[in-house]
Amino acid sequence: MSNRRQFFFQLSAGTGFVLAASSVRAAAPLVAENDPQAAALGYKADATKVDKTKFPKYAAGDHCGSCALFQGKASDAAGGCPLFAGKQVATKGWCSAYAKKA
């Protein structure tokens, strides 16, 4: 293979990898509430189910979609959160690390 052909081959292989990686990210699984990290943070996929006695800082209306750490769009059903690498949290979810988006 000539250097030029090899270059294009590697370029297309690299592009394929990036596309595959982004589709994997889009299909990242949802965090389970019984995941150890989720349980430690009191994560609930439905913010209205948060134990308000255990987490008094929870205020009605708070949810991942309005959290500064949420990486999805408010209109998405779920999105990434740096606290749960490789997974997605429900937009309507909540955890005790919630920080209201400014």
Ligand code: SF4
């Ligand atoms: S840190 Fe924010 S976005 Fe992440 S799970 Fe907790 S409330 Fe949701």
